[in-house]
Amino acid sequence: MVEEKGMEGHASWWARHIHPLNAVLRVLMGIVWLYDGFLKFYSGFAGQLVSTLQANQSGNSSWLSGWFQFWINITGSNQVSVVYTVGFFEMALGVALVLGFMRKVAYSGGIVLALFIWSIAEGFGAIFQHIGVNTTDVGTGIMYAFALYGLLLINAAHGVSRYSVDYYIERRFPSWARLAEFGTPIFGPMKSAKTSAGAA
Numbered sequence: 001m002v003e004e005k006g007m008e009g010h011a012s013w014w015a016r017h018i019h020p021l022n023a024v025l026r027v028l029m030g031i032v033w034l035y036d037g038f039l040k041f042y043s044g045f046a047g048q049l050v051s052t053l054q055a056n057q058s059g060n061s062s063w064l065s066g067w068f069q070f071w072i073n074i075t076g077s078n079q080v081s082v083v084y085t086v087g088f089f090e091m092a093l094g095v096a097l098v099l100g101f102m103r104k105v106a107y108s109g110g111i112v113l114a115l116f117i118w119s120i121a122e123g124f125g126a127i128f129q130h131i132g133v134n135t136t137d138v139g140t141g142i143m144y145a146f147a148l149y150g151l152l153l154i155n156a157a158h159g160v161s162r163y164s165v166d167y168y169i170e171r172r173f174p175s176w177a178r179l180a181e182f183g184t185p186i187f188g189p190m191k192s193a194k195t196s197a198g199a200a
Helices: 002-016 018-042 049-059 062-075 079-099 103-119 140-158 165-172 174-180 191-199
Strands: none
Touching (some): 049 079, 062 079, 103 140, 103 174
């Protein structure tokens, strides 16, 4: 019984502090995305995208050759604008995460963006590469996707967080929850929430 109470107390501490802890993780993740986006403009990578894709094409399994060739053809003549566009989206995602703005859209869009980066520029990490290729990990993009998915699950399970811009927007405009929350908003019911509750 003592052990069970101890376990419950430990769990309740995390439950009581889930929103500030989630906010810290979200802000840290946002800072990382901001820095990633910044590097797209100043690291010189913009002029190396095609050569990176060609290296990914030669280093990965032959059945992925068409995938990389497709992106080589698309980015070949405008690789700088493509990299800068990706950098812009990364910085926009970073700002949204730091502020807690449109979290539902930010988490979902961030997962898609991270997977695109991982499967194109990062060449799926080391998962499909030939033995002997000089690599030591599976790429950062997929880890970013998992981290964002974790934030998404926390948001879906615990709803509105007062440590976000969304919280204050929803107090004034409850319908904003459509862009920010995965569950039922706390600042006023929406029609879709009523419908789903009735169906349940």
